[in-house]
Amino acid sequence: MKLFKKLTDRQIEILKSKNLPTSWLKLSSIQKESITAIEEMLEYVEAKYNKKFCYNGYTRANAFFGDDEVLYTYAEGSDPATSTFSVERAKDGFKD
Numbered sequence: 001m002k003l004f005k006k007l008t009d010r011q012i013e014i015l016k017s018k019n020l021p022t023s024w025l026k027l028s029s030i031q032k033e034s035i036t037a038i039e040e041m042l043e044y045v046e047a048k049y050n051k052k053f054c055y056n057g058y059t060r061a062n063a064f065f066g067d068d069e070v071l072y073t074y075a076e077g078s079d080p081a082t083s084t085f086s087v088e089r090a091k092d093g094f095k096d
Helices: 009-017 029-049
Strands: 053-059 070-075 085-090 093-095
Touching: 009 029, 009 053, 029 053, 029 070, 029 085, 029 093
Parallel strands: none
Antiparallel strands: 053 070, 070 085, 085 093
16 A cells, blocks of 8 residues: 555545545555555446446445445435445446
């Protein structure tokens, strides 16, 4: 992992919404991994569907409990209550 990374505006907004530090250097290693993964997953769906997507939740993978890594997202302008769907990290990329 890089010693320092410039966060995107979207990453900063996500961190603010969770009352987390908005400086890369102040994030824990788990927080750095999570915000990086969230951005990767959002970029995946944006490239796939050619539209902007918004963050609506994230669950880190937990091998001990068998939990998968999942991002919850919705298309910009859509109702998050009815349009949220999941993106999961698969062995060969992502699936939604």
